[in-house]
Amino acid sequence: QVRLTESGGGLVQGGDSLRLSCVASGRAFSSLTMGWYRQAPGKEREFVSAISWSGGSTYYADSVKGRFIISRDNTKNTVYLQMISVKPEDTAVYYCAADFRDVVVVITATNWRYWGQGTQVTVAS
Numbered sequence: 863q864v865r866l867t868e869s870g871g872g873l874v875q876g877g878d879s880l881r882l883s884c885v886a887s888g889r890a891f892s893s894l895t896m897g898w899y900r901q902a903p904g905k906e907r908e909f910v911s912a913i914s915w916s917g918g919s920t921y922y923a924d925s926v927k928g929r930f931i932i933s934r935d936n937t938k939n940t941v942y943l944q945m946i947s948v949k950p951e952d953t954a955v956y957y958c959a960a961d962f963r964d965v966v967v968v969i970t971a972t973n974w975r976y977w978g979q980g981t982q983v984t985v986a987s
Contacts, residue, residue, distance in 0.1 A: 864888040864976040866958045871981030876950055878985075882943040884958030884978055892916075895965040896934055896941040897974060900954035900983075907957070907972075911943060914965040921969050926952075950987045955980040 870882040886894065897912035911932040912921045920932050931944040941958065959974035968974060 864894065864960050866960060866976055866978035868956065868958045868978045868981040871956060871983045873984045873986065874948055876985055876987050877947055880945045880948060880983065882945065882956055882958075882981060882983070884941045884943075886939045886941075886958075886960060886976075891939040892936040893962060894960045895963060895968050896932075897959040897961075897969070898932065898941075898943045899957045899959055900952075901957070901980075902951075902954040905954075909969065910956070912965055912969045913941065919965055921965065945983070948983075948985045950985045953983060953985045955982050 865887045866884055868882060868884045874880050893915055895915055898910040899907050900910050901907040909923050910926055911930055913932045913934055917934050929946050934941040957980045958978035960976040961968045961974045
């Protein structure tokens, strides 16, 4: 069993930076593909970013490419999402996700095996 706990959300101004963290407990973190999703009010949950178990491969939604950076520290069982130049449309609950499948398989899926509870990010204009 893998438990995911997100932190780092909050209220920021447009153009600010914010870093989300997700700590995983349980089974071998270094074997997990990690990802971030978000869900804005009235909208479906959408893919934001994903990173392979080694950190060598990263993927981003077009809407965040060039502004968000995903990274991981396998010694700390933690994945990060650095958000730069945030926009009001980035306002959403951000969820951490994990899966033992390879990143190229899981980024096209919505049924990641493990999910966190989410952290709210609100960007004021």
